[in-house]
Amino acid sequence: MILTIQERDEMLSQLNDNQREFLNHYLVRSRRTAFANAMAKEKGHHVPDHAAPEDIEALLDDWIYTGYKDAGTISPELRCECGRSLRYQHEVKNRKTGEIKKFGIEHLKEHLGIDAAIVATIKKGFEAIDYELDEILLKIANDWRPAPDAYSVADLPEQLQQQLSLGLPLLDKQINMLRRKPVVRNASPSPKTSETSAASEPASAPILEEFDLWSWTEPEPAAAVQEVSNVGNGLTAAEQAAVKQYVENGVGSARVISELLIRDHGTPDRRYITGKPQIYPDVCQFIEQSYLDIVVELNGTEDRKYTMR
Known part of the structure; x- marks a missing residue:
């Protein structure tokens, strides 16, 4: 984590509703991807880089990540399966049984019964996503602006179009992706x-x-x-x-x-x-x-x- 929780909360409070909604959606999809990746690879599946969470989840028949809630502070309104009050409550669903579980990230292993190594991988993935959020917030604080030709990239992905249109900075990894992005064509040989x-x-x-x-x-x-x-x-x-x-x-x-x-x-x-x-x-x-x-x-x-x- 680059920012403290207090610093992050302060920076997020300065964004407008549309910007916060976009970032929240990004966080959920990114965590879904990190969670599904760890679960799929543990089962021996070969998962391509940059696969969408929906595609990875198609390989799974047990737990998938469905979202989280942030109470803003530790609150009895959000509780772990063990009964502890939480600020951040994560939610997963069993694709086979439909069972839903809600917990704090520290109790992931206890409530899902998954291997400690998988839990460590999931936590590491979630931490990397927090770093990305901090990167965006710090770029906003430093008055980041896109390059003049950012909008002229061929087939600019819809997510990046929306991100830029909302005035949100691109991550370094997104910028690097655009620098090497090819023209996408439908017609192609075998x-x-x-x-x-x-x-x-x-x-x-x-x-x-x-x-x-x-x-x-x-x-x-x-x-x-x-x-x-x-x-x-x-x-x-x-x-x-x-x-x-x-x-x-x-x-x-x-x-x-x-x-x-x-x-x-x-x-x-x-x-x-x-x-x-x-x-x-x-x-x-x-x-x-x-x-x-x-x-x-x-x-x-x-x-x-x-x-x-």
Whole structure:
């Protein structure tokens, strides 16, 4: 934590309602992501960087993070499962049973019965999110202003558009992301060719420069490339039906969909040396052939995010 609780409260009180609402929404989604990431990785799932919390939660069948309340001070109105009065009350829900639990972060392990290492990972993730809030508040205090060309970045994400329009500073990590953001196009060649290529992965394209979204080849040894060329010859009818159901239910990560096929639909768990499922390029190809107007967003070199129009 960079700021004390008192300093943070004072800075937040100086923001308008829309700014506070945006930051609260950001905190909840970020904590959902940190919580789901820790739970999914503990179960052995391969989670791509920058995956949306909804996509990660699709891999889970037990506890997911649903939000928190801040009473402003320690209050009997907010209590832990143990009965202790709280200022910050976190809430989780069991996807299988529907059970809801509310507690202080220090009692996460006791009330959910999860491993101490997972609890430590979740707490570390929550602390990193607090640092991000402090970074934004300190930038406001120092009269931060966006670069003159910030709004001209191709396909500026909606969240960043809203953040800037509310007069809220960008995080350093968001600025770095924009500096290497490529142009996003819907039309693209088959991913199958790129996955099986032995070419090295190219450097990120500069902003507004032409960029081939299928050029994220994984550097494979020659022997591995030969092996890959004999697999991934398309999805079965059952797999195609499952992919459509996931996409239409809002699961946008092709990587997560691939993991769900392996876990729930009997797809062979074959992977590239980087850990990416070999079924992944077939999933991408099928989605883009089935939904011609779907919005495609490249998530680094390891995932593609799909959004229905």
